[in-house]
Amino acid sequence: MEMREVGKKELIVSSAKKVILEKGYKNISVEDITNEAGIAKGSFYTYFKSKNLVIDYILEEVIAKRKNEFKLDKRKSLENTIKSLVRTRIKLDDEKLKENLVLVNLFRNVASLDEKTLMLLKELEKVIIERMESIILAYPKEIKIERKDIKFYSKMLNNIISNYKTFTLFFSEKSNQFITDIEEVKKKYQTEDFERNVEIISKSILKILTY
Structure with missing residues (x-):
């Protein structure tokens, strides 16, 4: 081409x-x-x-990127690995911010999506959850979760991060609306609250995994 x-x-x-x-x-x-x-x-x-096929193309690109965006380094402590994961998921560059805001919009309009698009959204979630599973499996000394429960824990921990992004990072309390401008999100990155939230989320996930 x-x-x-x-x-x-x-x-x-x-x-x-x-x-x-x-x-x-x-x-x-x-x-x-x-x-x-x-x-x-x-x-x-x-x-x-069709416009649906544009969305499918976007999602396929996002899925490919997500598969490679976080490299597990077993030399790191579990705590540092969790912190790196959380920061990778929520501290985003401009292009990933735009992609994430588009994803939020798609989830809010899920009734308008066709079957192929819904399958791609599920595939994206699967990729993210499998990444969490790989972390749990990489630290057997610190994490004592039974194998049959790993997927449940992975989904739950993914929801903690996703809900923070969607309803705190990507939501404006001032306008009571979801944010559509990446510059507005980037302003939140500069606040003390953001750094504190990264720490809180990371510690919460660590406690859940090592209780």
């Missing part, structure tokens, strides 16, 4: 993310995406047959 074609496809994807954050997934159309991208509808359909 020529570089120009790759550029246009990524332009469509980037534009889709932007209009999803501005209008919400269920409220956008192909026309909204093409208007934002400044291209004709015909160009859109060269790459994607």
